[in-house]
Amino acid sequence: MTHIAVIVLILGLCQLQALLAGEVLQAGEIDSSKVEVGVYEENKPRRIIGKLAIGVLGGGFFGLAGGAVGRNVGGDETYEPFVNTLIGGWVGYLVGVPVGLSVFDPYDQFKYSLAGSLIGGAVSLPLLYSEEDLWPALFITPFVGAAILSEFSRELPENRRVSIGLLPGPKGRVSAVATLQF
Numbered sequence: 001m002t003h004i005a006v007i008v009l010i011l012g013l014c015q016l017q018a019l020l021a022g023e024v025l026q027a028g029e030i031d032s033s034k035v036e037v038g039v040y041e042e043n044k045p046r047r048i049i050g051k052l053a054i055g056v057l058g059g060g061f062f063g064l065a066g067g068a069v070g071r072n073v074g075g076d077e078t079y080e081p082f083v084n085t086l087i088g089g090w091v092g093y094l095v096g097v098p099v100g101l102s103v104f105d106p107y108d109q110f111k112y113s114l115a116g117s118l119i120g121g122a123v124s125l126p127l128l129y130s131e132e133d134l135w136p137a138l139f140i141t142p143f144v145g146a147a148i149l150s151e152f153s154r155e156l157p158e159n160r161r162v163s164i165g166l167l168p169g170p171k172g173r174v175s176a177v178a179t180l181q182f
Contacts, residue, residue, distance in 0.1 A: 051104045052147060058100020059093045066092020090138060094121045098146045112153035113146045120145025
């Protein structure tokens with residue numbers, strides 16, 4: 001009795017997976033075909049927009065935390081608490097952006113995102129001393145650098161496939177055969 005329950009469960013899962021994959025087989029097609037399901041498809045614009053939004057939120061959160069820590073750092077009388085707050089907030093932002101990007105995208109590599117943010121921050125420092133008012137570059141270039149290196153270092157997920165087939169058995173029985181390919 002348990003064998004029948006297991007076969008019914010496997011066949012039920014096969015039908016569910018086939019429906020999720022968008023493939024419905026007729027009774028005549030089941031005997032000689034295999035169904036492949038579980039192919040990974042991503043919504044790239046949604047992933048990128050979500051990744052950028054979480055990166056900005058992560059940068060803001062870590063920037064606020066870094067600013068709070070910087071305000072409380074004392075001991076050096078040449079800097080005012082306001083300057084310490086700005087420096088701490090900027091350093092927190094440099095770390096927070098790649099953290100946010102990597103939290104949203106599990107296939108991202110954090111070390112490359114962090115490197116992109118630090119490179120972007122280093123590129124933006126000389127812009128502070130230019131004649132024009134380019135201080136927004138302090139926040140834009142680390143974000144852009146982290147996002148670009150995050151996308152280039154992204155490892156694509158492997159396509160995992162499940163192949164399911166029905167084979168005729170002895171005495172007119174049908175056996176379900178599932179093969180997992182990694």
